[in-house]
Every structure is written in structure tokens, then in C-alpha cells.
Amino acid sequence: RRIQDVKMLKPASKVNIDLELFGGLVAVAATLLLLLKALRHFDDSWDGTAYHLVLSAFRAHLLTLDDFKPIPNYVAFYHAFPRLLDTIRGYTWRITGSILILQTFNLLAIGALLAFWKRRYGLSVRWTLIAVLTVPLIQIGSTTLYVDTFANCFFTIALSALAAAFIERRPLDRFETVAAFAGLAIAANTKPQFVELGIAALLLL
Secondary structure, X not given: OHHHHHHHHHHXXXXXXXXXXXXXXXXXXXXXXXXXXXXXXXXXXXXXXXXXXXXXXXXXXOOOOOOOOOOHHHHHHHHHOOOXXXXXXXXXXXXXXXXXXHHHHHHHHHHHHHHHHHXXXXXXXXXXXXXXXXXXXXXXXXXXXXXXXXXXXXXXXHHHHHHHHHHOOOOOOXXXXXXXXXXXXXHHOOOOHHHHHHHHHHHHO
């Protein structure tokens, strides 16, 4: 009887292994294709070229007022827009000499979110990556100069920690607390809308 049970389980086990292998191959292929797109195709969509790239150049002193005379709107953006990501991308541009590498930062943010989910909740990286990339806006924004995906991923880290603690009716543990504060700080210093949302999330902490 036991031998028969084992024989019956083998096909299901093989299917499970094949499914995991398939998921891994899809995740790796998707990652490589997005990296290739980011590093070979310049994104000329509006926000990236209209002001994010310009702000990065000013933050890293690649452009000065002697090189480029901004209109009043740019001056307002320069003083009001959070500086973190534009500054990091600006100096990355200055050090590497490449604009295209700036388009990988959103992919790095997606990786940070998946790493948090894996580290804290044991979620499969391959399946969560596939799930995340099925959202068209995330997939499109992952290889652009837009800051939305970057900020959203780090804010989602904080939301994930808060949601898990709320559902399980417990306080945040040390790792969740550090990750939540880091996520909120990065999001709020990347996109202005997250300043208000970050304050609200801090009150929940």
C-alpha cells in the first residue's frame, strides 16, 4: 500500500518541480529583458526628460546656470522636489558617464521590495516578481526615468509591514520597524506626495 502511495505522489512532485523551474526561467528572462531594455533604449517620455534628467544634472553639477537657463517652472521644481533619487542618479551619471544606467534604479527598487517580502514573509522571489510585473504600469515604469515605481516600492515595504502587524494583531518587530522607517524615508525623499502619506504612516507606526 505504501509503495503504491509513493508511486502516486511522484507525478505530482515532478509537476511541482517543473512548475518551479518554469517560474524561475520566466522570472530570469523577464529580469534580463528589462535590464536589456533599460541599458539599450533611452526613455524619452515626458517626466523623465522634461525635468527629472535636468534636475539630476543640476544636483550633480553636470549642468550649471551658465550652461542652461531654466524657466521659472524648473526653478520651482528644483527647490520643491525631493532630492534623494535625483541626486543619487545625478552622481551615478557623473561617475559612469552613462544616462542609460539611470533607468535601472526602478528595477533595483523592485528588487528591494521582493527581498523584503522574501526575508520577512518567506514569499517566493520568482512568483512575486512575475506577479508584480503583470501590472502594466509597473512593467512600463520599471525601465524609465520616472520616480513613481521607485518611490512606490519603498512605500510598499512600509505598508507591507504595517498590514502584516495589523492582520496578526501584534506590534512590528525590529526588522519590520527598521525596514518601514527606511522605506518611508526613501519614499518621502523621492516623491512629494509621499511626504503627507509618510506622515500618516508614521502615525500608524
